[in-house]
Amino acid sequence: MKLDFGDALNLALREEMRRDPRVYCIGEDIVLGLPFGVTKGLIDEFGPDRVLNAPISEAAIVGSAFGAAVTGLVPVVDMHFADFVTCAMDEVANQIAKSRYMFGGQLDCPLTLRMPYGIGKSGGGHHSNSVEAWFVNLPGLKVAIPSTPADARGLLKTAIRDPDPVLVFEHRALYRVVGDVPEAEVLVPLGAADVKRPGRDVTVIATARMVHESLEAARRLAEEGVEVEVVDPRSLVPLDRETLAASVRRTHRVVVAEEGVMRGSAGAWLAWVVMEDSFDELDAPIARVAAPNVPIPFSPPLESFVMPAADDVIAAVRHVLK
Amino acid sequence: MKLDFGDALNLALREEMRRDPRVYCIGEDIVLGLPFGVTKGLIDEFGPDRVLNAPISEAAIVGSAFGAAVTGLVPVVDMHFADFVTCAMDEVANQIAKSRYMFGGQLDCPLTLRMPYGIGKSGGGHHSNSVEAWFVNLPGLKVAIPSTPADARGLLKTAIRDPDPVLVFEHRALYRVVGDVPEAEVLVPLGAADVKRPGRDVTVIATARMVHESLEAARRLAEEGVEVEVVDPRSLVPLDRETLAASVRRTHRVVVAEEGVMRGSAGAWLAWVVMEDSFDELDAPIARVAAPNVPIPFSPPLESFVMPAADDVIAAVRHVLK
Amino acid sequence: MSAPGPELMVEMYAAMLRVRLFEERARELFQRGRIPGFLHTSVGQEAVAVGVAAALRTDDYVLSTHRGHGHLVAKGGSLRGLMAELYGKANGICHGKGGTMHIADVSVGYLGANGVLASGCVVAPGVGLSIKQRRSGQVVVTFFGDGAANRGPFHEGVNLSALWTLPVVFVCENNRWASSTAHTRSTAGGSIAARAAGYGIPGESVDGNDVVAVWDAVMRAVERARRGDGPSLIEAHTIRWVGHFEGDPQAYRGKDEVDEGRRRDPIARLERVLTEHGRLDAAHAARIRESVVAEIEDAVAHAEASPLPRGEDALNDLFAYYPWAD
């Protein structure tokens, strides 16, 4: 069936809430499905005990989800905008990520944190950031980052069933992107990269919105006879290093494309992984596509300047082919 | 003169507080100089208006420092333990880092955040973390990370005089390390790496405590005739890429050594920088020394297992020489 | 309760009109696609912004919110700079980098709108500390909504300000809603003003649709702050006439609330009072409106005529000093 990314997430929530009565959703304004429609209508099917509008108290929203997760419930937290995880950073970094380990494995923490993120529509400096790199650097968390409706549904379902905390980064610009979603309840495992387009010349490792920009770049480059392979890791933790390495063994040239800033980002980490696993396979230095090292500005020309796009991927591909 | 790292920082604070009446220190228990003695005795010289014990309110400590910095004061915040920056993450990530930019340059923010960090003495999961990678990924912040008493004093002085926010990562295990400190008030600029030991065979890029472990490794390797060059970036933002690249041009082999975890760390970023600037100079893949991807455990054998040390540097050097 | 002089009341009338018409115009421009981003306006809530600003000096500070145009207009900020910023123009007050939710105009003490709710509550004590150390006699007002009041920074900021008797005024604009969440569903105990008692500071609940009442409460809080007696908390009850953001279908509330808001229109109310007391007649009111409209149209024309920034301008303004680009 055809569904958009947001509706696919909505379907995943419904399916998991039907399957497991311990699953509940919590966040700000989620009863009406704000801000992106993902939780829309859940209240009608599951009622106010399982679809909870919380006060503007991010620390309590996330902290309470931790408390619930370790005592028998399965919370799915809507962060509203990923930027606001800064208001619950101790809860994520010190409580959720570390407790299982520090307590010697006494507690499972089946918690999902939905992180709507990304540049778009002049959201400005407080509503546009890519913060996934911080959580890649935080042992104890799993990090998913889907690019298609089918992956979004399948990864969110897996995240909810996972006994460990999983952050799901949902790019805001993808919510209304439509794609094929299987009728069956297909789970997408964490740690399974997906080759979104095969190609023999260059591997582009891309996440979320940049998968689509990279596919667009690949289409355009194909017209010139350059065959780009687009590989979507789909989760950053765990990371399917083998699929990445296998692609590099075919192409010997790599571009890493993300929306975060250049410096210290998840893409820098991915580039390192390629280096570590495939140094001897590389025929050229890796190129990276990322935003420049500034906050995300408001005005449309500024915003589009910092927002990486297909053109940037094309330029990077040409660069590694030189 | 000989001073330990903590006393060198104390001296820097005194000098800057004498020089500029707008400078004040704020933090928890800093009047008595807790927890590491850095602010000890300041109260006697500068009094309670300039050495402020705050309640346990990290968001208000850091947030208020921002408010003071943009209206005429020059705060030096003691984070107590860098781990607790999670309790003030919005203040650092969204207010301090972004305001100058978002406001089109209307406000300077001369704020220094002192970040005591690092593994040691069984501090356990909530008092031992290396969080510098998050801030390297946050445009709008400068990040210093000294390894010697002289650098600590010189960088802290520079940080305080800088019109922009600077985080200074002070490794807990270094506070009682003694070194030469110039009599004169020497400033160490941000963005100036320092070759702590010259060598022709391998470049080890190391930060903070790992500089000392790398020097120890270099001493031991020298006995076998392997000459290691130890380069200390001293600040991660700005980063002195040229000094790093120059060293690689001499040695053609690189190890990056840090205390943070492997995944998504500042060291991963440094490794990428070397790749980008010096790919063609490299005769071997870069090796990295870092902690494994777990929180920092309590028990001494577990703690030493995760804590990178000279032996790990030696192994990495041997690896890149193979 | 003290009363403002007649001139001040007329000024407040004009200021409320300036806020109202500026935001109505901005809404229209937004709907026509001239203004990008999200737009949160304060239509109906003008008495709070104006009552506060009228009690302040130009060099007093304001920390604002995501719904901050009114605070800035009332504080005397440049309409040209503000409108050009809403348009995302290069000569906007923030060079187009901030936009509606991150505007500052430091020249009038407006230290910034904020996209993160309640963040100003912890910034305010630092501004207060700076005022105190500099002995400048200024005060700082921090605005926040009824929803934002439930975030931790409220607690930390009020406690610190009270502890150190800092010249801070906490102004909660309680417009009954945090986006789609009713005040009653977010605030245990129901009263934000009542929370002041726990910190040993005055907490006052005022009719936020009565500009004189707001002005009076803020005047007392400001005097207290300038005297060195520390912070106060004011909860101003008001009603927003429009959606949470421009385009909000407002499925969460009925029309009756907006009707109530319109019946209690703060501008019409002050106009009545002034007219009854012979301080304003139709001709004078018309002149005021005319001049306000002219100011706004000038700002719109300026914004329309202004150039957009070039893409690469995105790289400026990050640091005051940076040795090189890495």
Place this chain on the structure above:
Amino acid sequence: MSAPGPELMVEMYAAMLRVRLFEERARELFQRGRIPGFLHTSVGQEAVAVGVAAALRTDDYVLSTHRGHGHLVAKGGSLRGLMAELYGKANGICHGKGGTMHIADVSVGYLGANGVLASGCVVAPGVGLSIKQRRSGQVVVTFFGDGAANRGPFHEGVNLSALWTLPVVFVCENNRWASSTAHTRSTAGGSIAARAAGYGIPGESVDGNDVVAVWDAVMRAVERARRGDGPSLIEAHTIRWVGHFEGDPQAYRGKDEVDEGRRRDPIARLERVLTEHGRLDAAHAARIRESVVAEIEDAVAHAEASPLPRGEDALNDLFAYYPWAD
């Protein structure tokens, strides 16, 4: 005020002694270098831990602090597991990964000490929510210090618990100091209990050196919580006899405070009451002490005899499920 039965009082006496002697022994072992890390003990404050735990069922939950050994011992946690953990041994309750500040014993509902102050305040409402959804009739107590009460999570957690009438009891252990910072220098208004009113919940101040008073206040709060009437806040005033951490020179306070603490020793006090009422005689008291000492020495012997973890055990326990090591 209700009174506990004589058996319970004797049990509380024994429990306080267990906490006291356990921690005194731990201090000694720490000073002798047997226990690594920082050590925060609650010597002198035992009536709070024990008064709370005595009002709880085994399946009720506790969220603790950096100063949490007493809470765990009082809740019935395994002394062997705890002592072995303090030693960092492989068979410590957390396999040596947690240590003093991050111990949990889920089997008795003890959901964890915490190295980050006040964090439990926001975790508690989630535990309460889980209890409510599961209709299990449990309650959750979250402990925090007078210093921690000034962090944002206090505000967010109390508000949410009150709003959703969750079965949570907030217990502030006010021992007058947050490390070197006096309660009076950190808490505007002076009373933490008084802050409850702002959330519309009961706030009570009790003598934290009187185990019966603590027990009574907590009993009422727990009954209220189990009835479904929501949270309460209890501020228990007590005195720590020892340094903030082991080795603290305590330059910030005089000896008189510790003397006051010793005069008001909660254990001696209950012993007097029990003796006066003929519920305890010297022989009985000696038997109790003997058996407590035996338990503790058993735990010490167990810890001493236990193996340290192997370094590579550091890689276990991170995830319940992980497909591979990357």
